[in-house]
Amino acid sequence: MATRRHQDQLDDRLAARLAATRALTLDLAAPLSDADATIQPHPDASPAKWHLAHTTWFFETFVLRDRVPGYELHNERWAFLFNSYYEGEGERHARPRRGMLSRPSLDEVREWRAKVDEALQGALADLSPEARKLVELGVQHEQQHQELFLTDILATFAENPVEPAYGSIEATPPRAIKPLGWIEGRDGLVEIGAQSGFAFDCERPRHRALLYPHRIADRCVTNGEWADFIADGGYSTPALWLSEGWDWVQANGVERPLYWRDDGTHFTLAGRRAIDAAAPVSHISYYEADAFARWAGARLPTEEEWEDAFASSDPTIGHQLDQAGPVLPKAGGGPFGDVWQWTQSAFLPYPGFKPEAGTVGEYNGKFMCGQFVLKGASCATPRGHSRASYRNFFPPSARWQFTGVRLARDA
Numbered sequence: 561m562a563t564r565r566h567q568d569q570l571d572d573r574l575a576a577r578l579a580a581t582r583a584l585t586l587d588l589a590a591p592l593s594d595a596d597a598t599i600q601p602h603p604d605a606s607p608a609k610w611h612l613a614h615t616t617w618f619f620e621t622f623v624l625r626d627r628v629p630g631y632e633l634h635n636e637r638w639a640f641l642f643n644s645y646y647e648g649e650g651e652r653h654a655r656p657r658r659g660m661l662s663r664p665s666l667d668e669v670r671e672w673r674a675k676v677d678e679a680l681q682g683a684l685a686d687l688s689p690e691a692r693k694l695v696e697l698g699v700q701h702e703q704q705h706q707e708l709f710l711t712d713i714l715a716t717f718a719e720n721p722v723e724p725a726y727g728s729i730e731a732t733p734p735r736a737i738k739p740l741g742w743i744e745g746r747d748g749l750v751e752i753g754a755q756s757g758f759a760f761d762c763e764r765p766r767h768r769a770l771l772y773p774h775r776i777a778d779r780c781v782t783n784g785e786w787a788d789f790i791a792d793g794g795y796s797t798p799a800l801w802l803s804e805g806w807d808w809v810q811a812n813g814v815e816r817p818l819y820w821r822d823d824g825t826h827f828t829l830a831g832r833r834a835i836d837a838a839a840p841v842s843h844i845s846y847y848e849a850d851a852f853a854r855w856a857g858a859r860l861p862t863e864e865e866w867e868d869a870f871a872s873s874d875p876t877i878g879h880q881l882d883q884a885g886p887v888l889p890k891a892g893g894g895p896f897g898d899v900w901q902w903t904q905s906a907f908l909p910y911p912g913f914k915p916e917a918g919t920v921g922e923y924n925g926k927f928m929c930g931q932f933v934l935k936g937a938s939c940a941t942p943r944g945h946s947r948a949s950y951r952n953f954f955p956p957s958a959r960w961q962f963t964g965v966r967l968a969r970d971a
């Protein structure tokens with residue numbers, strides 16, 4: 561049992577992390593007008609204002625309403641607008657219609673955030689350990705939304721023909737193209753899954769997995785290599801594609817990564833920029849990653865191969881979001897901090913998986929159908945979310961996230 565002094569220190573740490581996380585979200589929104597923050601570029605993305613409000617709803621609902629006696633909701637009708645997908649919380653506004661919410665205004669959402677922040681900080685010391693765990697989950701949840709906020713603003717500005725810039729790029733020297741090397745993977749039984757510290761429910765329990773002889777690339781596929789794939793007819797050769805992927809290419813007229821233009825530039829959070837041939841390719845779907853791997857005589861790694869290969873890599877190396885400002889990729893080159901990497905593994909429960917109790921049990925478990933696991937972390941991932949056991953997941957056609965590919969091979 562924690563001593564009083566130890567408990568105070570834990571409370572201080574959680575209070576500080578909560579304040580810093582909430583402040584960073586506001587900083588990320590600082591360059592945006594209400595109009596910027598209200599647009600929904602496509603049904604999978606959400607408006608910036610919605611992210612600011614939904615993360616606040618999460619704390620207000622699961623911590624303040626449920627765990628703090630006497631707390632009064634800021635506005636009872638807003639729960640309908642800002643509940644994302646929690647059936648346990650009842651009816652909600654349709655996801656594809658989130659861009660229709662001109663009210664509440666961005667300022668009203670900011671006022672709500674301030675009220676909820678004050679109430680949370682005031683309540684923290686008296687919360688039960690279970691309630692404090694929900695505050696921790698709320699912090700981790702808001703950090704996930706910080707990455708979504710950036711990918712969704714990129715998608716929003718990409719819709720605008722005058723190509724506005726959200727932020728600026730820090731000048732970095734051009735990267736040298738590193739020859740691709742192969743890491744010998746382990747063969748036999750290994751253990752994967754989270755061991756200690758915070759982890760989402762889907763990262764547990766730790767369990768055994770069987771690996772077969774294989775090798776995994778020591779870096780991600782680059783933009784230059786992707787240009788070679790395009791020049792070699794990668795997008796017009798059906799034999800390289802899964803049937804579903806080929807249908808997707810045809811139906812959507814896909815010819816290049818999402819934000820690439822046809823003149824050697826791509827659209828970024830700093831506006832239109834020249835494509836760096838040595839940087840990891842980003843904004844590709846699972847289908848594209850899989851087709852590229854086939855073209856290269858390789859395959860996608862399994863999530864177990866990826867996790868075992870990089871379990872002892874330092875996840876603090878590489879750019880990770882911890883402050884607003886220049887938000888574009890810095891040269892990392894390691895497994896974390898450039899792009900999320902598609903694996904061939906379906907997002908499924910680990911043996912012995914148990915969702916959290918209560919409505920927050922809907923967090924990950926109910927999405928374990930039709931999605932693939934991505935490992936690593938991207939340039940937009942908040943610091944602290946990089947760990948080998950982390951399981952990001954998206955449907956195979958999604959490519960508005962910072963998603964790339966690392967190859968693997970049977971040995």
Ligand SMILES: [Fe+2]
Pocket residue numbers: 614644701705
């Ligand atoms: Fe959420």
